[in-house]
Amino acid sequence: MNKLVALLSLILVGILTTGCVATPALPPETEVSYTEPPLPDGAGPPTDAPEPGSTEAQCARPTASLRPTPAGVAAENAPPTPTVDAVRERGRLIVGLDTGSNLFSFLDPMTGKLVGFDVDIAREIARDLFGDPERVDFRILTSAERIEALQDSTVDVVVKTMTITCARKEEVSFSTVYFQAQHRVLAVRGSGINGVADLANRRVCAVDGTTSLRRLQRIVPTAQITTVPMWSDCLVVLQQRQVDAISTDDSILAGLAAQDPYLEIVGDSLSPEPYGVGIKKESEDLVRFVNGTLERIRRDGTWNRLYDRWLSVMGSSPGAPFPQYVD
Template identity: 50%
Template sequence: MTCRGAPANRHADAIGRYRVRWVRAVVVVLFVCVAATGCVRFPAPPSPPPVAFGVQPTPPGAETDAAREPAPNSETCDATASLRPGPMPVPAQMPQRTTMADILGRGRLIVGLDIGSNLFSFRDPLTGDVQGFDVDIARAIAQAIFDDPNTIEYRVLSSAERTQALIDHSVDVVVKTMSITCDRVDDVAFSSPYYIASQRILSTRTSGIDGPAALAGKRVCSARGATSIGRIQAIQPRARMVTTTTWADCLVMMQQGQVDATTTDDAILAGLAEQDPWVQLVGPSLGEEYYGVGIPKGQDDMVRFVNGVLNELRVSGRWQQMYDHWLSILGPGNGPPQPVYRD
């Protein structure tokens, strides 16, 4: 017995067979057309947009509309003047009852830095090694104490954690793009400057931001604890500050369109720009920053020792080699900063 639905099913089967034959015919025509004449033209993909990735959540710890901070003022004190280095001891033979002897006895130099400041301190994705300009400074200090640059224990710190880590002696030194300021010398000691940076602005190429005037009403990112926050707030009071834990977070937020610009020292921004061709440094210098090695307050012997290490890097030409290797993207530079001693 034939069921009532059979004719409808046969009709549907016929339609299905027709569609299969039509699709096969189109495929054959397309294949012949491409093989014979190359006549099929697919539109070129559009240029990648400034937003490099899909929208993602705001990085953990990011804070919008950060409170106003005082602008750094290095003119109220002679912050960059340090202690004159003494005679350098033989490596692995530190004078007794000195900070360096204690470090030698422990068997490692504990260095505070981060691993998200490209060019200065970052983890190589292939080898896993921590490297960069700041890392080379730390390795030179370890070399002078142990006669081995690898005797280092790294402690990863955010910008906001640097001073406290020195106060509570959880690190021996901080080598993390740490600017020498009058506020900070109340709490910690510094070496003589080993690098001079200029604060700049990083923006996307299509943002229209070309200087501090264009930041009015814009969201501007900076790492928490950086002196760049107070300076940009003083220069452009209408900027809306967004603070994060790391500079890498600022780059991610720019890529996601969550902030309009980032501001800090040109060397750090250059490291971010190397990771994304859609961003660029813009505008004039907003002020100079003198980087120093942070040392716990009261350890004058360690200050003199580190200054001796920095002096050897300058006179030997090693500082310039480090600059050429890590920071040549900033141009030829002006050579190492010359120290000023207060004694």
Template identity: 60%
Template sequence: MRVAAGGFAAWTALAGCATSEPPGPAAADPTTAVYAEPPLPDGATTETAPVPAPATTDCGDPTASLRPDGITEGPTLDAIRARGRLIVGLDWGSNLFSFRDPVTGILNGFDVDIAKEIAFDLFGDRERVEYRILNSADRLAALENNLTDIVAKTMTITCDRRQRVTFSTGYYATGQRVLVVHGSGIDGIADLADRSVCVAAGTTSQQRVRTEQPAARLLTVPTWADCLVAMQQGQVDAISTDDSILAGLAAQDPYLEIVGARFSNELYGIGIHKGNDDLVRFVNRTLERIRADGTWNRIYNRWLSVLGPSPGPPPARYED
């Protein structure tokens, strides 16, 4: 009995010690929990006040380029052939135009295929291409510093840009619209006053929103893929750029829709270092070929049929 009593006293003492410890933290109440806001994409900047659109340069018809004239040789072309590959600047976040296949890791898209056709005419091999990944704001500097031979990255031909680089003839015609969440109540550019709008830095789309709707609040990011993330995180009310790019974003999210009419006319060109006229004429020769032999339509149908039936390639415009 003494042993049993002693054991019971020891158990009672231990139980008393156990019950005297402070209780653990209470379970979180999901109705009162506080969640941190997701961070903005790296490199994002917000305009806190309207910024006036920059003055533009008048150069006549900026889309007029150098006539091909059957050129196949020249100092720039010789250097590219000696290197053995064409260096092309583009990005991997413009769905439908240039994007990385999530399964294979290979770059695909409309702009990628256009670049491959130029490589084919240079080497007889569409795979003799080296890609340099660029943000929109880096395109002109990459050409000026000879980091790429060409830039094929949804680049609108403008007089301002032609002061720094040369362009091929236009190879794709498009126009700017607005992308929003279904049921947002936004029906176009007029509804973006006092709304947050995402644009990529260094684009004509950024300038166009400032001109057409100066009361919009702009979130500027490095790539259009960053705009999609910001939209999905509820950090912007809209994205505005060419409807061809918006279609690629909308294809990745069924809750998004393109609204409103086009409020600009854009013509994409292949960017080339100023003074490399032999390369300009050669690229225009390739563009002439793919217009004539049906290649342009085949590339369109492969990547851009979501925009509707092929409108056909834009006609070439030459300055000489």
């Protein structure tokens, strides 16, 4: 009996002791910070801000180029064509462009192939070189890489919404103008942004290495500019409301607006943007050859067909730009 009482006493003491033990404290909750989505790779503040008061070099008739080599010239009288001959011997035309300029050069979501107005301009050059528009190798470049790629012969030509400027003509050559764009602004409908004047102290997206960036820095010095590698990246950061607007050529903005019904192009033109095919400085024969292709597609209706295929969202065809020549 005494043993039973002792056992019950031990059990009761154990229960009481256990009931007095404090429950272990839960670990502290981790603080979670909710931030904006990360910017695209390569995005950030401008890296090539101009010197205060600086202006681009000036030149007479910046869009004038070399006249095409006349057709039907006898071989013994024809000027040498070393660059064209080298491209033909290789059997492929190497073209620099990007995949983020909707309407001009982008990946078809159904086929995964590069398509667009610039892509087809490049194919027309290949057609005249080889009799085959498919003999093209594309090299993907950012806007900031275009001039270097021409200078070191990484590519034969750049067909990438490249504006002809006096400053660029000091470094590379250009064809005649194959498309005339206008610098404007893209914003969210109802945002209160109705033109370039409304970009003061607002967040604006532009691509590094473009005339659009330099003009924005000059016209709206208080704008908070974020630069990205490609214009498709600007669309992403605008949709995420990490910027308030995009400012560049209306031809590029139209391609972005076509992907989002809540966006609209606003305001007057800041400046004309004449596009030319970029070519290495020493390759005069290739400049003349490309200008011959551009002459052909103006005459035979190909230019209008390409416009109707890719750019009809911008309205009816204005017709191909009239060429200017220096010789």
